Amino acid sequence: MSSLGRTSHSLIVLLCCGWIGAFSETILYAQPLEFEQVGSITAAADIVELQDDHAYVAAGHAFTIYDLSDPSAPVRRGTYTFPEQIWGFKLTESRAYVGANFFGLGILDISTPASPTLLGSFKSPGQAKIGALVETTVALIDHMEGVVFVDLSNEAEPSQIGTFFLEGYARDIVTLGSMAYAVDSPTGLYVFDLSGTGPWEPVGELQGPSPPQRSTEVFDLSGGQERRILCGVGGGDLQVYDVTDPVAPVKTAAFETPGRALGVAIDGNLAYVADGQAGLQVVDLSTPSAPRVVGGFETERPARDVAVGDSVVLVLVGEGSESEDWEVLVLAKGS
DSSP states (O other): OOHHHHHHHHHHHHHHHHHHHHHHHHHHHHSOBOEEEEEEEOSOOSEEEEETTEEEEEETTEEEEEEOSSTTSOEEEEEEEOSSOOOEEEEOSSEEEEEEETTEEEEEEOSSTTSOEEEEEEOOSSOEEEEEEETTEEEEEETTTEEEEEEOSSTTSOEEEEEEOOSSEEEEEEEETTEEEEEEESSEEEEEEOSSSSOOOOSEEEEOSSOOOEEEEEEEOSSSOOOEEEEEEETTEEEEEEOSSTTSOEEEEEEOOSSOOOEEEEETTEEEEEOBTTOEEEEEOSSTTSOEEEEEEOOSSOEEEEEEOSSEEEEEEOSSSOGGGOEEEEEEEOO
16 A cells, blocks of 8 residues: 555545544433432531441531432431531541631531440631541541641641641631642632641642632542542532642633532532522533533422532532421432
8 A cells, every 4th residue: 555545545544533432422421310309308518428237417407417328318427516507527438627717616526327426526717617537637627727737646636737728718628538628719729748747738729719619529530531620619610620730830711600509518529519490400520721511410399508428419409598497308329
C-alpha cells in the first residue's frame, strides 16, 4: 500500500473510531438515570447523610440514626441530643464529628446505632460548624477562628494544636487522604497538607467569585484520569475545582443547574444535586470543565440536601424555614 493509501486508511479508521465513540457516548446517556421513591423519613430534618444501610439526620439539637435495611420502611434506632444546634457533621465508619454551635465539636460513637454515645468534646473559641478527620487530627470550621486543628489522640480530652484565620466567613471543610480543603465566603478556597506535625499553613489558595459555601465534596475522578476534583454549591450553582495540584487549585466550571443548587453528594464521577424547585439533578463531572445533567427526580417540594449510597438516594425536601415540616425521601436507583 502506498503512503497516501496508508494515510487515507488511517484517517478513515480515526474518523470511524471518533464516530463510534460519540455514538457510544450518546447511547450511554440516551436513557437518563431514573429513580423511584420507595419510602420516606417523615421526622424533622435539617441535614442528611447516608452510610452503608443507615441514614444520619440532624434536626435542631438532635442527631438521629435510622436503619434503612428495608428502604420502604425506615426504622429509627437512636438519638443523641446536643445542648446547641447542629450546623454540620462528618462521618467515619464508627464516629460522627458534629459541629454544634457554641457547644463546639462533639465526637459521637455511632458503632451501636441504637445508642450513639458522646466520647468527648472540644469547645472552640466561637461557633463550631463542622469537623473533618485526617488520622487523629480534626480540622474544625469555627466562625470566629477560621480553621481550628484539634488532636484526637485522646478522644475523651481533645486538645487544640493550631489555628488558621480565614480571610472571609468560614463555611465548610472536607478531607481526602492527608489533605484538607476549607472554603470561606465570599471568595476563598484553602488547601492544607496535614501529613506533618504543624503548624499548618495553606499549601495552596485560590480567591475568586462564588466559591462553594456549603455541602462541599472532594473526590478522585475514576477512569484512570488521576485528577482530584472539589465541588460544592455557591451562588445557586455547582462550583467545580481541579485540586490535583494542591499548590495551584484551578476553578474549572460554575455550572448553572436547572434550579438552585443547595446541596451535593458524590457517587463515582456523578454529583447528586439538591436543586431547590428542580428537585434532584444528577450531574456528570467526568469532564470537570463541562458538567452535564444526566438524570434527575422531580420532587413536590424544594430539594434542600442529598445523600447517596450504592442503591438508594436520600433527598431532604421542604418549604419555608421550619425544618420540622421537612422530610427525607428515600429513592431507589433505577437499573
